[in-house]
Amino acid sequence: MLPAGKTLAFAAQGERRCLGVRRAGRWIVCPYDAVLGGASAKDQCARCAQLDRSRSVAADTMADDPRPYGVYLAYFGPGLLKVGITAAERGAARLVEQGAVAYAWLGRGPLMAARRAEAVLGSALAVPDRFTKSAKRAAREALPPVADRVAELARLHGRAREPALWPETLEPVEFACTDHTELFGLDRIPADVAELGGMTPGAEVVGEVLAGVGSDVYLRLAGEWGPGQGVGPGQGVGGVVAVMDARVLSGWVLGAAGGRVTTVPVRASVSGVGEREGGGQEGLF
Numbered sequence: 056m057l058p059a060g061k062t063l064a065f066a067a068q069g070e071r072r073c074l075g076v077r078r079a080g081r082w083i084v085c086p087y088d089a090v091l092g093g094a095s096a097k098d099q100c101a102r103c104a105q106l107d108r109s110r111s112v113a114a115d116t117m118a119d120d121p122r123p124y125g126v127y128l129a130y131f132g133p134g135l136l137k138v139g140i141t142a143a144e145r146g147a148a149r150l151v152e153q154g155a156v157a158y159a160w161l162g163r164g165p166l167m168a169a170r171r172a173e174a175v176l177g178s179a180l181a182v183p184d185r186f187t188k189s190a191k192r193a194a195r196e197a198l199p200p201v202a203d204r205v206a207e208l209a210r211l212h213g214r215a216r217e218p219a220l221w222p223e224t225l226e227p228v229e230f231a232c233t234d235h236t237e238l239f240g241l242d243r244i245p246a247d248v249a250e251l252g253g254m255t256p257g258a259e260v261v262g263e264v265l266a267g268v269g270s271d272v273y274l275r276l277a278g279e280w281g282p283g284q285g286v287g288p289g290q291g292v293g294g295v296v297a298v299m300d301a302r303v304l305s306g307w308v309l310g311a312a313g314g315r316v317t318t319v320p321v322r323a324s325v326s327g328v329g330e331r332e333g334g335g336q337e338g339l340f
Contacts, residue, residue, distance in 0.1 A: 059240055059264055059265060060263065061264045062263050062264075063263075063272075063274065064259070064315075065259065066259040066260075066313060067254040067258050067259075067304075067308075068308040070090050072089065072090060072306050073089040073090075073098070073099050073100040074099060074103075074306055075103055076099070076106050077107075085100060085103050087100060087102060089103070093253035093254040094303065095253070095303070096188075096300055096303055098305035120166045122143065123142075123144075123163055123164065124140045124141065124143055125140065125141055125142075125162070125163050125228075126138065126140050126160070126164075126176070127139055127140070127158050127159065127160050128158060128182075128212060129153060129158045130156050130157040130204050131155060132156065132191070132194020133199060135191070136207065136208070137177075137185060137186060138176050138177045139153075139173060139185075140166075140169040147233065150233075150235075151269065153269055154269025154271060155235065155269075156198060156239075156241065157204045157205065157232055158232070159208050159231060159233070160228040161215055161225075161228060162221075162222075162225035162227045162228055163225070163226045164222075164224055164226055165224070168222060171222055171224070176215050179215075180214055196244065196245070196246050196247070197246065205232045205234070208230075209232070212230045240273075241268070243265045243266045244266050244268075244296075245296050247296075248273065249295055249296065249297040249321050250298055250299075250322045251299040251317070251320070252319055252322060253303055253320075254307060255319075259314055259316070260317050261312050262275055262277055263277075270300050271299070271301070272299045273299075274296065274297055275296050276295045276296070277316055295321065297317075297321055
């Protein structure tokens, strides 16, 4: 857990290694002992990732999964709504992982029925099944009031329930919106947020946790920053808030920081423009 106010001070040690593959409830060590790049959010080498997707709901290679699935609408910001599915037994865990600001369930049914509903509704409602991390981050910096989020979700939920669109094989769920403002600490995220770059051997991160949204951790950094580090001059200790994708830590051995400042590159954020290094589209499940 990373509650607001917690101080983080850690350093990357050695090399970043592939985490291998999870099978039958346990992790199998990467047989290639592969070294990973420090900036990527991916924690597997290409060959382990290929093996992982050989039996995966997200890759449509696990159609025989007998578990019931829920179909949901997720809200990430104005105009950023998506339709998706997740195993019903996981509850809202997938919505939290994705950093959904708010969400509502649409229906429930077998995997293939949920898959068909996701495809049909996504096409009919003109909503995608994913957004880039940069788009999500930009939206968080200027969110409308909760009532507006609920209203936007309710409108889309109502359209999805129209008889001409609703799949007969899916059990409908009445509209109920869950908002994650308090869970994530969204009201603690400022309007202008920098970004932490990738880890390298010996790189250190020192700062105070402000908020956590999915895999993104917002930190008030300790230290002095100058133009060479991507943040404007004149911003002293406590003057920079930066977001770190915690997935870039997977595969590193983390030890205590030896200094008092962050040595990972800090990039000034240009909200909503392009895709940052290591910030590709996030997975479906």
